[in-house]
Amino acid sequence: MVNVAANVWTNAANDPDRVALRSSRGDLTYGQLRSASSRVAGAVKAAGLQPLDRVVFIAPSIIEFPVVYYGLHAAGVSVITMNTMATAPEIGYVLDDSEAVLVLVWHECADAARAAAADRGLDLWIVDEGASFDAEPVEVAHDHAPDDTAIILYTSGTTGRPKGVELTASNLLDTTSSFLPVLALSEDDRFGTALPLFHVYGQAVVMNTVLVTGSSLSVLSPFEPTAMLEMLRRDRLTAMAGVPTMWNAMLHAAADYGPSDFEHLRLATSGGASLPVEVMRAFNERFDCAILEGYGLTESTGAATFNDINRVQKAGTVGPALPRSQIEVRDAEGTPVAAGTVGEVFIKGPTIMKGYRNRPEATAEDLQDGWLKTGDLGTLDEDGYLSIVDRAKDLIIRGGYNVYPREVEEILYEHPDIVEVAVVGVPDDHFGEEVAAVIALRPGSTATGQEIRAWAKVQLSAYKVPRLFQFVESLPKGATGKILKREIDRDAIRVAAAGATA
Incomplete structure (x- = not known):
């Protein structure tokens, strides 16, 4: 059976x-x-x-x-x-x-x-x-x-x-x-x-x-x-x-x-x-x-x-x-x-x-x-043991839970003050990775990371909600206008987030 x-x-x-x-x-x-x-x-x-x-x-x-x-x-x-x-x-x-x-x-x-x-x-x-x-x-x-x-x-x-x-x-x-x-x-x-x-x-x-x-x-x-x-x-x-x-x-x-x-x-x-x-x-x-x-x-x-x-x-x-x-x-x-x-x-x-x-x-x-x-x-050694080097995709794993950036980004784009956003993983000693959002706000907006986080919590499971925020004038883009996440500085996100909570 x-x-x-x-x-x-x-x-x-x-x-x-x-x-x-x-x-x-x-x-x-x-x-x-x-x-x-x-x-x-x-x-x-x-x-x-x-x-x-x-x-x-x-x-x-x-x-x-x-x-x-x-x-x-x-x-x-x-x-x-x-x-x-x-x-x-x-x-x-x-x-x-x-x-x-x-x-x-x-x-x-x-x-x-x-x-x-x-x-x-x-x-x-x-x-x-x-x-x-x-x-x-x-x-x-x-x-x-x-x-x-x-x-x-x-x-x-x-x-x-x-x-x-x-x-x-x-x-x-x-x-x-x-x-x-x-x-x-x-x-x-x-x-x-x-x-x-x-x-x-x-x-x-x-x-x-x-x-x-x-x-x-x-x-x-x-x-x-x-x-x-x-x-x-x-x-x-x-x-x-x-x-x-x-x-x-x-x-x-x-x-x-x-x-x-x-x-x-x-x-x-x-x-x-x-x-x-x-x-x-x-x-x-x-x-x-x-x-x-x-x-x-x-x-x-x-x-x-x-x-x-x-x-x-x-x-x-x-x-x-x-x-x-x-x-x-x-x-x-x-x-x-x-x-x-x-x-x-x-x-x-x-x-x-x-x-x-x-x-x-x-x-x-x-x-x-x-x-x-x-x-x-990844790589395979002579004995067939696999080592994972990196993820080709932008998947974030926070405390064992999978967080998919596009899903989070689609929710954040619904916020009236957000013009551009990229969600990325930032290395974290406890969770392995922390969810971070790099955001370009509409001109004149005074929205804060704390406010956006509270808004996102209504739409997303708790583990998907960004904890770290960095606000920029614009995100890095390629010739076609695609946001280039590989050019986002993870250390700068940590500095910006620390300054916001200091």
Whole structure:
């Protein structure tokens, strides 16, 4: 059967009393997870939804997330998970683009979804603690065709509106099977994370892999370094997953913890952004545990390369290709380059997306003969280990969250006082990158960065809102009038922002 829910439910049949999920509010066994999610599936089917109908689901990293998530998969619908900080306009765009027929949302972040659903006359189901649905349980998960769209995750490049990445039922299962051997997980592992489960890394790479294996998954939301350390100690975690800012924050918060608190920890994984080698070194020294870095995109179901636990670890690299995947680094003409030469990274394998929903031209541009054109620049060494050098696109990664400048710019251009704007990433010690806006105001305007930031917060999720502002008479442009972001001085932005807050 091709359905990730069916693979998770198998663990309930084999050992229903084994713990599947842990949190500060209590645990959930595999039997309880199956029982609760089967009722979610029953409620969806009783409502008349058909397989491959689109359903939007919004919730933080709580034990109710997998309950609802696997229930939706068991019902056979295409699941669209979204950031809990999404605004009503952002949710509305996804509802329209995906032609969704139902919205489920965690009760504590329901306002924006309620408004977006009401505007479109869509049903909205509130998910409360326990995710209890009074419905006849579905005993057997829907059997997908391998190429059926199981999930749609919205992402965007540096141009245009967000695109729906269609990932198939087999993509999800192939991702779990790719990571199982390189992580060497077993049923006895106790995995923990504070990653957002609505994101491909937390969802497809971590949650699915852990629960298909039969391990337990401890979840935390929101991330707070001391709380993460407490979870590590409380649940005697053997493995953790995070992004670089999480590891750095935990290092600075670990003063009151000794080696005995970390004695069970054998594995830590990092993704979402480049991990500084110094953070990796300090973590290994403090926790006596190596952080294994990997690389993937939403379009590759989060899977491409990983520093395999069974192989030599190379700090500063994101490891070799995962099993059954291939990596090439190519020049501008599309020819593979020699080891150590910088070029664009291409990925091929069973985890590569089906395509962008209703965007055949964008799909054809990024999928070439089965190879995913990533837009990232990197090098391969003689042993096939990949190092990411830079991003060809202008993507900003702030604390593990993707921020797409064009989307922010389009909102800022709606401000009546803004004539020109460029949104760029500025290096930041804590978040990795901070969102900055370089703005040319209309003549006579006295708008400040603080005022513009407050205005933008109504339209954008909090992590997308610029924190740094620089005001200029005009932005640098090329001969065609295109704004040249490469000529924007990031240091000057920091100076200008410091002066504005002094």
